[in-house]
Amino acid sequence: MQAVTWQSLVMLTVGSPREPEIEPYDVYPLTDNDPVVTDRVRSALVAEFGVDQVTQLAPIPA
Numbered sequence: 001m002q003a004v005t006w007q008s009l010v011m012l013t014v015g016s017p018r019e020p021e022i023e024p025y026d027v028y029p030l031t032d033n034d035p036v037v038t039d040r041v042r043s044a045l046v047a048e049f050g051v052d053q054v055t056q057l058a059p060i061p062a
Contacts (some may be wrong), residue, residue, distance in 0.1 A: 007019045045054045 005019075009017070010020065011017070042054060042056065
């Protein structure tokens, strides 16, 4: 069984005879926040807005 990619779904939807050629034009490194800076900013936000108004989210993949 062949894997279904978003490119193949687009190809089927628009009736293209082949998958599109995709060439990335920008590549960025993974963001890895500095834990010391993150704690400092979080503390400032808690001091300003209160602990019930500040939430820490889990990492979210792109």
